[in-house]
């Protein structure tokens with residue numbers, strides 16, 4: 094049985110947190126904090142990713158805390174999603190009642206692991222919400238998943254490299270080979286090379302007409318040539334191009350359901366984090382360099398029929414709260430609160446932050 098550190102664990106939540114939290118009555122003293130099964134995952138096992146992402150946010154925040162120029166990021170991240178409030182929601186199909194996140198506050202520091210996880214879920218949810226209309230308007234459309242890379246660069250040159258890649262994408266869009274594309278979503282990812290370099294690349298989801306596979310076909314070697322031309326480099330850059338295999342609707346499935354199922358992998362890969370948290374914490378100076386080099390840069394672009402499906406400028410706390418999918422039904426307004434315990438690296442019940450039914454929650 095795990096025996097936790099003394100009161101510092103319990104008090105951690107009042108350090109550097111919001112004035113409301115500081116003013117809240119102290120949790121009842123006693124030994125309930127030692128072994129109680131009052132963790133978020135005890136109530137809701139499917140919410141385990143909260144513990145994982147919030148824990149690595151502490152690690153990343155710790156890197157920022159050690160760099161004077163980024164202390165403010167550290168302070169914001171420390172307060173990120175400190176209290177989560179859930180409502181009980183009935184699931185009519187199964188008759189189960191389960192927790193659903195209703196309130197949280199997010200820091201929106203670009204590389205915050207919690208915020209980029211929620212943002213990725215939110216974008217994916219929005220993409221699937223827009224899919225019925227897209228499938229209705231373009232029933233014969235097919236999908237491609239394209240990855241465009243450049244040679245690794247020193248982390249200190251990442252900003253300039255991204256500028257060159259963005260310019261190259263603009264040129265690529267204007268090439269005649271790209272003209273049949275009905276819509277596209279493009280995101281930027283930067284990973285860490287084993288030698289400490291940066292490996293920036295684009296992921297793009299392209300919606301194309303059926304003619305793409307006959308008269309408009311662009312073979313792999315031509316993509317390499319095109320991307321190299323647009324980049325204005327003298328080497329052949331790595332390009333990966335995959336056709337999303339269409340699926341016929343199974344019984345009971347709509348064409349949208351079938352398309353959504355076929356697209357799952359490509360959508361998840363396109364609309365994920367821009368830098369994986371493991372790379373952030375593996376090398377502090379690389380990560381601080383990445384932060385400097387990506388400041389104020391847009392990592393997502395959309396066009397054609399997919400323009401604005403992600404609504405990237407709409408990102409309130411409520412949007413990030415609802416990222417788990419469309420809100421189902423009303424609940425009674427009562428809120429069950431969990432707060433982050435840094436020392437334990439998990440969320441646990443915080444009854445003092447609960448709200449009764451009928452509140453404005």
Ligand SMILES: [Zn+2]
Nearest residue numbers: 173200205208
């Ligand atoms: Zn955050």
